Amino acid sequence: MAVKTWSTPVTAEETRLIPCTLCGGNDFVFHFSCSASLDKKSAAGFTYVRCKHCGLIQINPQPNPAAVTLRYGGTETSLAGHGGDYLAYEEANEAAFLKLQELGLRDAGFFNLEQRLFSKVHNPAVLDIGCATGALLAKLRDRGWAVQGVEISGPQAACCRRRGLEVSSLPLEANHFAPQQFDLILASHLIEHLNDPGSFVREIYRICKPGGSFLVTTPNIGGFQAKLFGADWRSAIFDHLYLFSIKTLRKLLENAGFTVERVKTWGGLAAGIGPAPLKRIADAAVKCLNAGDVMIMRAVRPGTSG
Numbered sequence: 001m002a003v004k005t006w007s008t009p010v011t012a013e014e015t016r017l018i019p020c021t022l023c024g025g026n027d028f029v030f031h032f033s034c035s036a037s038l039d040k041k042s043a044a045g046f047t048y049v050r051c052k053h054c055g056l057i058q059i060n061p062q063p064n065p066a067a068v069t070l071r072y073g074g075t076e077t078s079l080a081g082h083g084g085d086y087l088a089y090e091e092a093n094e095a096a097f098l099k100l101q102e103l104g105l106r107d108a109g110f111f112n113l114e115q116r117l118f119s120k121v122h123n124p125a126v127l128d129i130g131c132a133t134g135a136l137l138a139k140l141r142d143r144g145w146a147v148q149g150v151e152i153s154g155p156q157a158a159c160c161r162r163r164g165l166e167v168s169s170l171p172l173e174a175n176h177f178a179p180q181q182f183d184l185i186l187a188s189h190l191i192e193h194l195n196d197p198g199s200f201v202r203e204i205y206r207i208c209k210p211g212g213s214f215l216v217t218t219p220n221i222g223g224f225q226a227k228l229f230g231a232d233w234r235s236a237i238f239d240h241l242y243l244f245s246i247k248t249l250r251k252l253l254e255n256a257g258f259t260v261e262r263v264k265t266w267g268g269l270a271a272g273i274g275p276a277p278l279k280r281i282a283d284a285a286v287k288c289l290n291a292g293d294v295m296i297m298r299a300v301r302p303g304t305s306g
């Protein structure tokens with residue numbers, strides 16, 4: 001049985017039914033229900049629905065934004081909410097997560113993009129949204145980028161600041177970044193947690209330079225593991241308000257004005273599910289078929305800057 005990704009525990013929160021963030025539709029059909037606890041003895045769980053119009057899988061009715069913020073929040077001095085739990089999870093996995101992020105960036109063509117940019121721009125500007133403990137930002141700073149981060153979890157943002165990184169704890173939109181401020185914007189394992197990914201992507205488009213890139217990483221519900229495990233898929237967790245496929249994520253980015261230049265997926269079988277040789281074969285197969293468990297999409301804002 002697949003072990004699910006860590007999530008804040010299922011709790012009763014105020015919820016509301018909202019129009020689909022991708023198409024504005026209001027017709028949803030049942031997709032699957034997940035139990036609240038791993039032993040499945042608890043009756044209360046959460047349910048994903050599918051938009052009848054565009055196919056986007058989502059938890060809807062969804063918890064109010066204030067409740068969602070509280071899941072990750074907690075100020076730097078108080079660990080109200082689950083901010084402290086998330087910090088412990090991110091710190092324990094920091095090296096592993098950084099390695100995965102670097103592999104994802106390589107897949108997305110980041111190093112070529114960086115080379116091209118460095119030949120034209122001194123200290124290009126990168127924004128990492130949901131930058132966690134700042135490991136990737138610190139690396140990018142060392143490579144010559146001008147780095148900024150957004151991390152709404154107070155304890156994690158504090159961890160970034162101890163590294164000397166400039167990181168805001170406000171949600172993206174509340175920062176009022178200047179139009180066309182960034183050459184590159186990153187969001188890894190973040191977009192699926194948001195109440196309104198549609199408005200989030202429109203804000204990213206606004207602050208992205210023409211010719212600049214947005215690299216977004218998220219679980220792929222069109223992948224092999226999602227199909228194999230259904231409601232037991234490791235990414236079908238309470239914290240994931242949306243489960244994107246390549247098709248629905250691409251549409252979300254295109255609706256905001258981006259051009260999708262590259263899509264890569266990875267992960268055929270989670271570690272521990274089968275023998276290592278089988279995992280290697282599965283990993284290679286899903287890579288060819290673009291049916292991996294996680295995807296990275298490189299979207300470009302059309303035009304040239306300056």
Ligand SMILES: [Zn+2]
Binds near residue numbers: 024
């Ligand atoms: Zn829809």
